[in-house]
Amino acid sequence: MRRELRRAERGGPSMSPGRRRAARRESVAGYGFLVPWLIGFLGLTLGPMLYSLYLAFTKYNLFKDPEWVGFDNFVRMFTDDPQYLQSVQITLIYVLVGTPIKLAAALGIAMLLNYRNKGSGFFRSSFYAPSLIGASVSVAIVWRAMFSTDGPVDNSLSLFGIELGGWVGNVALVVPMMILLAVWQFGAPMVIFLAGLKQIPQELYEAAEVDGAGPVRKFRSVTIPMLSSVIFFNLLLELINAFQIFASAYIISNGSGGPAGMTNYYTVYLYKRGFADLQMGYASAMAWVLVIVVAIIAFILFKTSTRWVHYAGENR
Structure with a gap:
């Protein structure tokens, strides 16, 4: 089944057009279910981590804009x-x-x-x-x-x-x-x-x-x-x-x-x-x-x- 799905994604002839569309819809649905996790990961984990990495090189007291101080x-x-x-x-x-x-x-x-x-x-x-x-x-x-x-x-x-x-x-x-x-x-x-x-x-x-x-x-x-x-x-x-x-x-x-x-x-x-x-x-x-x-x-x-x-x- 995996081989057929890969062929379908490449446009291979092993599947009929109807099955190819169904497989594509299944893939889209799978990625759709991943969207909430991706939003949470980017917004609540990766984003704050990258921002804290930037703040590590600044002087910041929560009330004023961060001031870059390097190392x-x-x-x-x-x-x-x-x-x-x-x-x-x-x-x-x-x-x-x-x-x-x-x-x-x-x-x-x-x-x-x-x-x-x-x-x-x-x-x-x-x-x-x-x-x-x-x-x-x-x-x-x-x-x-x-x-x-x-x-x-x-x-x-x-x-x-x-x-x-x-x-x-x-x-x-x-x-x-x-x-x-x-x-x-x-x-x-x-x-x-x-x-x-x-x-x-x-x-x-x-x-x-x-x-x-x-x-x-x-x-x-x-x-x-x-x-x-x-x-x-x-x-x-x-x-x-x-x-x-x-x-x-x-x-x-x-x-x-x-x-x-x-x-x-x-x-x-x-x-x-x-x-x-x-x-x-x-x-x-x-x-x-x-x-x-x-x-x-x-x-x-x-x-x-x-x-x-x-x-x-x-x-x-």
Whole structure:
């Protein structure tokens, strides 16, 4: 049918004039259904992106016309804005520490659920639920109350003689608190890991047992290689999501980025510069730096994946 449609579009003789007109009307209808998406993409995605790229090279405060300043915004970021450099550092710590812990927790729980049949549906739903509500304002407010001074966590630790005070206002503890919140939302990668575990043939584990492999060896030699494509997928998604942390950090810090800027993550600082300080040109430059960094990380992951990602039926 596709071959006949292509011939019809080229005016080939394989179709009668009536069928050719019908095929043409079908093509027009298909493109017609794409029009709303194209309008939304051009007007709400591509257009604003291109305009923000222009604003990245301007000085713009939302009330006056943009003033072209070239690369001044980008130079200012790395040479004359210590708060920006701090936000980069805090965000990298959050991404590089929180993402591996979150994926490890997701894989561990997925392996436990993979070997449990009774009540598995209930446990899967229970573990997945935090991923649905984890980025909400209400959860961030509850999390702040739990880790504040004299909150449930503080009082529980004091029973064991551990006096840490509130985590929210503690410079040394607020970042671990945010990482715990991210790890608590391991439900989405857990479900994906669980689906990948279900696809691993049991014959491979049986063969490994015949060769004398224990649980650790089977995990290293069977589970990880056969799950490598799923690990790659989850790693890529979670890295991108971690760079975009905003709602929880903004709510927990009341929009201040405190204490001492330790919750002033990249997107929080971008928001403050753009909408609090009305430096929209500078904020646009920050946004494009983030886009470029995430794109480079994704490119590196795809390039290096050929060395450690295994796909079923692939010969190497």
